[in-house]
Amino acid sequence: MSIFQPLASPKRLSHVVVFVAGVIAALLLGCLAAPSQTPTRDKLLWPFATTSPWNMPIGSNAKYVDAYIGSKGVGVDTDWFITTKESDPVVATYMPGGWDKDRCTGTQPQQQAQWHPEAGQPLKVPDDLIIADARQGFTPNNSSAFLMPDGKTLVSFNVTARCKQGGPLYGNWFGEQDIYGDGIDGGHGGSGMSSIGGSIRKGELLNDEPIRHALKIVIWGKWLHYNPSSPTPGRRWPARLADGGAANQYQGPNPALVMGSLLAIPPKVTAESLGLTTKAGKKILAAMQDYGAYVVDDSGWDYNYLCLERSAELEYEAVTGRYFNDDTALQGDFSKIIAAVKVIDNNGRDSVGGGGTPRAPLAPPIGN
Template sequence: MGALDHGRTTSGRPSVVLVVLAALVLVLSSCGGDAETDAGRDPLLWPYPADSIWNHPRGDAARLVPFALDPRASTLSAEEDVIIAEPDAEGRDVVSTTAGWQPGASRCNEATGEVLVEDLPIPEDWYTDPGYRGKTPNQAAAIVMPDMTLVETQPLHVCEDGTAVSQEAQPAWQGSSLLTGATAEEPGSGAHGGSGMTAFGGTIRVGEWVPGGEIPHAVKMTVDATTLSSFAGGFRWPATNADLYADDPVRGYQGSVPAARMGSLLTLPPWFQMDKIETEPARILAEALMEHGAYVVDDTGWSTVGLSVEWGPNGRVTDEFEQEWGFPMTGHIGNVGGEQLQFLEDLKLMYSVMHVVDDNGPDAVGGAGDPMAPFAPPLAGA
């Protein structure tokens, strides 16, 4: 009361200086795609509350159980999650396809014409077919609705003629909020069928895995399901299920570490020596694994380790990775050379000392102890 209003002249109109500053802020805020600005964290780029399961750091006293990974067919593969985060795009229907995961079938050519999900905001000029990796990728998809909730479906393809097709869109996968979801009490479900976990949370986004970048959240990993344990149904919190074939004696979960099940949170142990990592992209990943960890969300179907990376109208991480680092993200350690070989050797070193955070749960997200990294900044408008 009685203090001068430094934002106004004596006539009551805003000062010229403040008008110029306001205009500058407006211009700056419209540029770039940074996940964090002075206004707060953009939920389309860095979603969920700070204490969500995806943003919660690992505890420094977490109970860890060794679970070494040793992929033989490919050292690293890409689990491409389709992220469509353009809630203002014009809506279009997704129609059903019967192709599923049959190698000889075309998901686009097997469309039935029956509407699976109505009126989803999918940009007109973007599609995934042709161009996806492998014959039958999982392609779990998350589409952001105007109210900032998610519709998830699998496997989503947007055909060359603009038709969007998919096969499953279970009711349990729908409605999680980017603003309030993925909490310890309600971790949410989604289109990763092997675990019932989301296609959105934990996906490495465009702009994160680049020189000078960081992955400031938990990530998602897919592994050969035969290395997982069938103990207690083959899954654990926050997964809601395991693969239907988990107890199959040939194809099912045959691992000997009961803690390592679908939904497990994997991490690097505190004694891991970061200075052993030679390449920057591996170091960025190692820091994410040490500070937040990786949730196991699906079966790779072969002997490899996959990382969930974004593919959508905002870009494709596999393309960005090769452009920024000068070599492909994926490959087998025996078939490459140069800096890619060193990168994959770094990953192999990390795999050899992976551990399960065995006390990760709703009462101790990330395990016991003090957080190993700062919590995420507030969401914009929070």
């Protein structure tokens, strides 16, 4: 008797072959029948076109040059992103009554309305929206973007305030933008750049996913350079403005560091080499290496600010039990990151992030 037994009789084997062939055919048919799924993203969490400077990674051809920023103090510059509905009440929008207090006073029409009639139009605003007035020692830029019920149009303001529920909205109108567009323009008054592009969003400081967009920072104008002979004194693409008083405000000697400069951390720098201790700090570092951060405003004093959407700021407080501005460990990490930044000196319209092979995957298309 042979010790080698057949696995099955010829008849049984034929049934096995038919069964296996049937399974393979079914799988193949299933694959052919199933539509291909292209990854997409939520425009409310990850806005603007794939090629927007906010969504383009640093490239392999990036030219890193020194950027001296001497300020050690760090904090948050709050950005406001408000989605509106057809059912929201329509309210008047007025110029703010002041900068350091009494923003919610007066009925001065929007200054831009004389050139842009749409600036003077009432706006749909959620009835319960409150954006606090300034006070002594607290004069936020409060750049804002209101997404209209069409799901496409953003209306941007600077120095935004609404001190009581149901009241009018106060702020400097900074135009309309398309949430599917390049995302460059908006309500940051020093640069004319986006109110929400580059803002850290809800979840991004605390989840386990990388931040997949460029950031925004606000630094003291003392460190920014102003060259009156430049074709764009005090700024570079993608900034469309420099501060009105830039000739006096900007005192830095470094011609690479101007309004709109893209700052980044060189690839060889690590969290360990900088001595970072917080999860949020390490995530900011990774984003600064992969995407960088654009300078969008003058802080007005010896301080650096990271731009967060209000929802992200509130989430951080709720989860950690600390205000971002009171979290000394995170502040220490951000201060170390600022001390290590360089300028991507060849960032430009035709070489976003310096060009070359991107350090991170490009953003998928917006889902709707």
